[in-house]
Amino acid sequence: MSEFQRPIRLGMVGGGNDAFIGAVHRIAARIDGQYELLAGALSSTPDKAQASGKALGLASDRTYDDFKSMAIREARLKDGIEAVAIVTPNHMHMPAAREFLKRGIHVICDKPLTSNLADARKMAQAVEKSDALFILTHNYTGYPLMRQARTMIANGDLGDIRVVQVEYPQDWLTQAQPEDNKQASWRIDPARSGAGGSTGDIGTHAFNLACFVTGLTPDSLCADIQSFVKGRQVDDNAHVMLRFQEGARGMLWCSQVAPGNENGLRLRVYGAKGGIEWEQEAPNVMRHTVFGEPTRLLTRAGSGADGQPEHLVRTPGGHPEGYLEGFANIYLEAATCIRAKQEGRDMQNETLLPGLADGLMGMRFIDACVRSSARNAAWISLQ
Amino acid sequence: MSEFQRPIRLGMVGGGNDAFIGAVHRIAARIDGQYELLAGALSSTPDKAQASGKALGLASDRTYDDFKSMAIREARLKDGIEAVAIVTPNHMHMPAAREFLKRGIHVICDKPLTSNLADARKMAQAVEKSDALFILTHNYTGYPLMRQARTMIANGDLGDIRVVQVEYPQDWLTQAQPEDNKQASWRIDPARSGAGGSTGDIGTHAFNLACFVTGLTPDSLCADIQSFVKGRQVDDNAHVMLRFQEGARGMLWCSQVAPGNENGLRLRVYGAKGGIEWEQEAPNVMRHTVFGEPTRLLTRAGSGADGQPEHLVRTPGGHPEGYLEGFANIYLEAATCIRAKQEGRDMQNETLLPGLADGLMGMRFIDACVRSSARNAAWISLQ
Amino acid sequence: MSEFQRPIRLGMVGGGNDAFIGAVHRIAARIDGQYELLAGALSSTPDKAQASGKALGLASDRTYDDFKSMAIREARLKDGIEAVAIVTPNHMHMPAAREFLKRGIHVICDKPLTSNLADARKMAQAVEKSDALFILTHNYTGYPLMRQARTMIANGDLGDIRVVQVEYPQDWLTQAQPEDNKQASWRIDPARSGAGGSTGDIGTHAFNLACFVTGLTPDSLCADIQSFVKGRQVDDNAHVMLRFQEGARGMLWCSQVAPGNENGLRLRVYGAKGGIEWEQEAPNVMRHTVFGEPTRLLTRAGSGADGQPEHLVRTPGGHPEGYLEGFANIYLEAATCIRAKQEGRDMQNETLLPGLADGLMGMRFIDACVRSSARNAAWISLQ
Amino acid sequence: MSEFQRPIRLGMVGGGNDAFIGAVHRIAARIDGQYELLAGALSSTPDKAQASGKALGLASDRTYDDFKSMAIREARLKDGIEAVAIVTPNHMHMPAAREFLKRGIHVICDKPLTSNLADARKMAQAVEKSDALFILTHNYTGYPLMRQARTMIANGDLGDIRVVQVEYPQDWLTQAQPEDNKQASWRIDPARSGAGGSTGDIGTHAFNLACFVTGLTPDSLCADIQSFVKGRQVDDNAHVMLRFQEGARGMLWCSQVAPGNENGLRLRVYGAKGGIEWEQEAPNVMRHTVFGEPTRLLTRAGSGADGQPEHLVRTPGGHPEGYLEGFANIYLEAATCIRAKQEGRDMQNETLLPGLADGLMGMRFIDACVRSSARNAAWISLQ
Known part of the structure; x- marks a missing residue:
């Protein structure tokens, strides 16, 4: 058992009213007991904000109607929040984050970084000016086998990387959705x-994971994006070809109109010496082939689990961990970084926690997809 | 969002010193925010008990050297614990549970019920005399698809049940284990x-799950149990044939010496009209075949997820939940039952939470396996 | 390319009228071009025999109304058949085989050996008296990965074998079948x-494969067999516990009433050093675990395919071979044995082709299952 | 049983010397007994041609040193071959086929059509001038489940097709190959x-299968192709984006440098109402999802196997058929077409057998991939 550490005081912006991702962040924050949720501006509608705060057991004087008031007051409180989770729709990420960052409150922000590039630049300025941490919840990087994959590739186990196939199909938007689907x-x-x-909702996850695991530098992409459902104003399917500066090539497919796929993030990486294959829906196993040898099944916390950080192993192999534990791993390491920061050390890079740079690259990815497709799939630089 | 409810004050007996199952209980209790751990007798060694309590952030005056002192004092405290998790080795379950039960503190106890039948009888008396709840963590019944399976079978979707195949292979005890393997x-x-x-460690889980899902009444069994590793004093592999009162027949295999199996609990049930198949290591999908039709893949929270209790759904389909969430489901429903009990209602049967009867049947299962095998696999009644 | 060899002249008894297994034998005989079908007594109904002979392109003077006439005349023909495939219902295996064996015509006979033990003894006598070969088509032993498994176990790769789990579920007899289902x-x-x-139709296959792969000597069994479908006179489900003379224990389950299972023969073997797992419906891959190492996927003709006989490899890995090729492997090796026999050498053991001994053991298996079950699952010796 | 039909007299060009694909064609021709191989020009080296002919049991006067002499003489023989299988390297397809086509001998030719577009045009002329059939062995279209998929899509079961994901990874050329690898x-x-x-070796298969199953008309593609192994003069990996005239979009990936992939052809098709997924290495099952319903597993010859042609079903579900049976299905239907042609009827379209049009489209596919990539992945028309 490691030494007990006082839970970090956490606030939340967004996440009221049965929002999916807000509940996920709260569970992720609870799993390892490293946070206590004490304050929130949980909805942009005051009534809902109050009702949600009550439902979460927040004190009424720490349930805010807007994030700015929350940032101002919490920053002044003696026992105000040390960190805030921002789980609003994308366009509110920057305005909200900025208020907390400038007051030295650490930000754990859902992805993508913002809703547009102009906001992304403002977010960058806010992060750079602040002494507080900025952590972006690219949660799929929290899966232990993705950490092991990254380590294996960094160690050269796969040789020079040649091909990166990443995909993220879903089917929930196959039809025009009812008006009241929040x-x-x-x-x-x-x-x-x-x-x-x-591209923004799930493509950024796929793109981020591919870069995280391979350690490659994205160079450019060309994309053919579609809105298959009539009247839909944003893409619901995207085909993307990728080039990396190190010479590797890749393909990315994301879709929300692929019937039979629930949340099918899948990564395959091939190098001169071997390959790995992993699927998010079966996250406790990863196929690894050394060229010329039988494929081996590496499992979470199982035999051959070298390169899986010990602090991320809660249960022995065969006790499946999933999406929430992967997400919790981000929160657990965020806690470590926040405490280190409070003692003057910056551990975000060391822990591999995604942050501003990942967010900016994700925004370039979305922008490049949209622009490339508008130019008939021309190559667009990501640098 | 449902209404906020004050977390239940929880204590723990056992679970110090990096014990596996203690940590699992603590995570399970935290996931839904329904408990706060406030007291513990975490080890039978006082030094370790103190160190463990400190590591878990317990107040020093609520870190106890033995469970009896803990039960006595907590029962007297105005804000003493309302429930206790017992996660000791099996032989301590009864002595510990008894102390809390007799003082009206609800007990959440790890399985199997006790280490022997005499203790089981004492435990039964203690439970029956007490007004407090007794919940046994047969956690695999917490998986939403196992709830759906139970509902489907109860609804007659599979017709009269004929064949029950359940197995639980592991491999971690394939060799004589090092002395220091706690x-x-x-x-x-x-x-x-x-x-x-x-049979006790994992066979009881398999047996319990088969009974839970099918709703059948076990009639008798015959068993051939082995201790393959030299010098081992208890079985490490068991072959069991089962008969149910309703006429169904079954087979149960549990093993801790089956290389390549991490935690391979698997249940298959076949009736006159259809069959289901499920594996714990891939718990988010269940195969269902209506005889004469293509097999359908039912998923957790996915299409066709009728019969999965809404309160157990934290994330949409495709966001894999696993062992810890299944375990947390037991804790979540235990919280519901504890609160109902505090208001005078008994909801344990309604929520399907395992308890004394399951524990007693599990003890009869172990005893019957051992006795049957000693009598060359004679049939032993389970009634 | 190996040297050309004149195709062996083949006859067939049974297999007319769209019989399933007759067509399978004919394809298996054709795949490698080692046989030509020239004569047949394809049905016990003369009209059907003639029609079937015509449909298969047999000369009219080599289309017989009964197997005895066929044996007599073919044995006298200068270019009479050298071998005969017997694919009748079980009760005709012995009477038919006997006629050919006593005239020196090699017999390739479908399993099980006969329909009862008395016939099995007569078959044994006929085989022992004859100089001709007797090959029993336990076709699942023809799968290259089952050969590799046998070699691996014989080499000690799995250590001393402890546990053998074999099962063979189907679902086609889940309901009372229509009268006209041939x-x-x-x-x-x-x-x-x-x-x-x-037990006879598929249990013998499972039992044979388990013995073939492990090389263990069956000692005894106890069985609980059922006829779940009302009015059915033979078992449609069987649960069997096995003991081997070398100390290993096993379980066998066969069923024809398990909805969702088409032809689910599956073998798992565990020893002190490792384990293997294989399923007939996905026959091109076998899981192999060295205890303490990640599971490896051995594939037909793929990396790590040591122990797969070269003469059984028709296509590279990834080009799935299946049931018919496995069956053809038996016919291919039978051709090798027949030619060797014609030159005075006996190669049946060397090629591992199943024969009389396998057939007799299969009959003991069926008989023991029936008798054990009648005696409330008493242990019955298989020696 | 269907009526017996005299085997078609078959010749072969190429396929000597342990060539992989020649042996496959011979097995495919044998499986259903519809052909007898009587003549061959099996190698361009006379010694090898003679040795190969002998090894295959061909008469010496029907073993030819070159395909032209073979075509001339066989066309004159009273019992000369009726059809010829051409299994040479690509550049010899056209010269060989032309000789037989002009003499009225039916041609069964391996893919791709030719080695270049100029030859493809000559092949087209030869086919168009001839009264003989020209069948191209895009064997993967022979899998029964691919026929069912085509029928389902044609029936509108998936709604308007939106997305087509097809891939074909292998790993055998991951490293520079030894000089003597034939x-x-x-x-x-x-x-x-x-x-x-x-692109030519396997990309054409993937492309053809996608078009065959969906029935869509390819409009254009853009491609990024690579030769990852140093010194290799042709592509060993290709990323391709596809547009279809009906509005669907697709991605195609083929690779021979993807460690861990043996022969991983995989097709996924998504429409407005449902999706299907299929993998060649597990060809007896296809996933089918009606949007909003659980995924169903359709199996070869199993429940729900509507749309699988009866004449292609040799064995019941659960008896896995594979690559060779899929290939044999092409040969079986070719026999039907040849016999129909001999009676004056053209059945090639009706049977869906691939032919010249598929071959020309395949050549356009290769050419477009090469040209697109040379122009930095510009869109190239396939019309």
Whole structure:
């Protein structure tokens, strides 16, 4: 058992009213007992904000109607929040984050970084000016086998990387969605979500994971994006070809109109000496082939689990961990970084926690997809 | 969002010193925010008990050297614990549970019920005399697809059940284990674990799950149990044939010496009209075949997820939940039952939470396996 | 390319009228071009025999109304058949085989050996008296990965074998079958099929494969067999516990009433050093685990395919071969043995082709299952 | 049983010397007994041609040193061959086929059509002038489940098709191959194979299968092709984006440098109402999802196998058929077409057998991939 550490005081912006991702962040923050949720501006509608705060057991004087008031007051409180989770629709990420960053409150922000490039630049300025941490929840990088994959590739186990196949099909937007679908409504509204639909919502995850695991530097892409459902204003399917500066090539497919796929993020990487294959829906196993040898099944916390950080192993192999534990790994390491920061050390790079740079690259990815497709799939630089 | 409810004050007996199952119980209790851990007798060694309490952030005056002192004092405290998790080796379940039960503190106890039948009878008396709840963590019944399976079978979707195939292979005890393996050492010591090795540790889970899902009444069994590793005093492999009162027949295999199996609990049930198949290591999907039709893949929270209790759905389909969430489901429903009990209602049966009856049946299962095998696989009644 | 060899002249008894297994034998004989089918007594009904002979392109003077006339005349022909495939219902295996064996014509006979033990003894006598070969088509031993498994175990790769789990579920007899189902009608008629239903039809395959792969000597079994479908006179489900003379224990389950299972033969073997797992429906891959190492996927003709006989490899890895190729492997090796025999050498053991001994053991298996079950699952010796 | 039909007299060009694909064609021709191989020009080296003919049991006067002499003499023989299988390296397809076509001998030719577009045009002329059939062995269209998929899509079961994901990874050319690897040497020699490497060898299969199953008309493509192995003159990996005239979009990936992939052809098609997924290495099952319903597993010859042609079903579900049976299906239907042609009827379209049009489209595919890539992935029309 490691030494007990006082839970970090956490606030939340967004996440009221049965929002999916807000609940996920709260569970992720609870799993390892490293946070206590004490304050929130949980909805932009005051009534809902109050009701949500009550439902979460927040004190009424720490349930805010807007994030700015929250940032101002919490920063002044003696026991104000040390960190805030921002789980609003995309267009509110920057305005909200900025208020906390400038007051030295650490920010754990959902992806993508913002809804547009102009906001992304403002977010960058806010992060750079602040002494607080900025962590972007590219949660799929929290899966232990993705850490092992990254380590294996960095160690040269696969040789020079040649081919990166990454895909992220879903099917929930196969049809025009009912008006009252809260999850869908903002995601397909360019004003709130940004110019990218599937590219922003899930393509950024796929792109980020591919870069995280391979360690390659994206060079350029060409894309053919579609809105198959009539009247939809953002893409619901995207085909992307990728080039990396080190010479590797890749393909990325994301879709929200692929019936039979629930949340099918899948990564395959091939090098001169071997290959790996992994699927998010079966996250406790990764196929690894050394060229010329039988494929081996590496499992979470199982035999051959070298390169899986010990602090991320909660249960022995065969006790499946999943999406929430992967997400919790981000929160667990964020706690480590926040405490280190409070003692003057910066551990974000060391822990591999995604942050501003990942967010900016994700925004370039969305923008490049949209622009490339508008130019008939011309190559667009990502640098 | 449902209404906020004050977390239940929880204590723990056992679970110090990096014990596997203690940590699992703590995570399971945290995931839904329904408990706060406030007191513990975490080890039978005072130094370790103190160190463990400190590591978990318990107040020093609520870190106890023994469970009896803990039960006495907590029962007297105005804000004493309302429930206690008992996660010791098997032989301590009864002595510990008894102290809390008699003082009206609800007990959440790890399985199997006790290490022997005499203790099981004492436990039964203690439970029956007490007004407090007794919940046994047969956690695999917490998987949403196992709930759906139970509902489907109860609804007659599979027709009259004919065949039940359940198995639970592991491989971690394939070789004689090192002396300092804490997980192994007590599990293979009859004095602490009981007469059953694999039968007690994992066979009871398999047996319980088969009964839970099918709703059948076990009638009798015959067993051939083995201790393949030289010098091992308890079984490490068991072959069991089952008869149910309704006429169905079954087979149960549990093993801790099956290389390549991490935690391979698997249940298959076949009736006159259809069949289902499910594996714990891929818990988010269940195969269902209506005889004469293509097999359908039912997923957690996916299309066709009728019969999965809404309160157990944290994330949409495709966001894999696993062992810890299944375990948390038991804790979540235990919280519901505890609160109902505090208001005078008994909801344990309604929520399907395992309890004393399951524990007693599990003990009869272990005992019958051992006795049957000693009598050359004679049939032993389970009634 | 190996040297050309004149195709062996082949006859067939049974297999007319769209019989399933007759067509399979004919394809298996054709795949490698080592046989030409020239004569047949394809049905016990003369009209059907003639029509079937015509449909297969047999000369009219080599289309016989009964197997005895066929044996007599073919044995006298200068270019008479050298071998005969016997693919009748079980009760005709012995009477037919006997006629050919006593005239020196090699017999390739479908399993099980006969429909009862008395016939099995007569078959044994006929085989022992004859100089001709007797090959029993336990075709699943023809899969290259089952050969590799046998070699691996013989080499000690798995250490001393401890546990053998074999199962063979199907679902096609889940309901009472229509009267006109030719495949079903004789299989569930004790007079034609024998005392065993699922035990004879598929249990013998499972039992044979387990023995073939492990090389273990079966010692005894106890069984609980059922006829779940009302009015059925033979078993449609069987649960069996096995003991081997070398100390290993096993379980066998066969069923024809398990909805969702088409032809689910599956073998798992565990020893002190490792384990293997294989399923007939995905026959081109076998899981192999060295204890303490990641599971490796061995593939047909792929990397790590040591122990797969070169003469059984028709296509590179990834070009799936299946049931018919496995069956053809038996016919291919039978051709090798027949030619060797014609030159005075006996190669049947060397090629591992199943024969009389396998057939007799299969009959003991069926008989023991039936007798054990009648005695409430008492242990019955297989020696 | 269907009526017996005299086997078709078959010749072969190429396929000597342990060539992989020649042996496959011979097995495919044998499986259903519809052909007898009587003549061959099996190698361009006279000694090898003679030795190969002998090894295959051909009469010496029907073993030819060159395909032209063979075509001339066989056309004059009273019992000369009725059809010829051409299984040479790509650059010899046209010269060989032409000789037989002009003499009225039906041609069954391996893919791709030729090694270059000029030859393809000559082949087209030869086919168009001839009254003989020209069948191209895009064997993967022979899998029963691919026929069912085509029928389902044609029936509108998936709604309007939106997305087509097809891939074909292999790993056998991951490293520079040894000089004496006969399979590799001509495939990576542009003079014999053509301008496409992986695009020609396997990309054409993937492209053809996608078009066959969906029934869509390819409009244009853009491609990024690579030769990752130093010194290799043809592509060993290709990333392709596809547009279809009906509005669907697709991606195609083929690779021969993807470690861990043996022969991983995989097709996924998504429409407005549903999706299907299929993998060649597990060809007996296809996933089918009606949007909003659980995924169903359709199996070869199993429940729900509507749309699988009866004449292609040799064995019941669960008896896996594979690559060779899929290939044999092409030969079986070719026999039907040849006999119909001999009676004056043209059945090639009706049977869906691939022919000249598929071959020309395949050549356009290769050419477009090469040209697009040379122009930095510009869109190239396929019309």
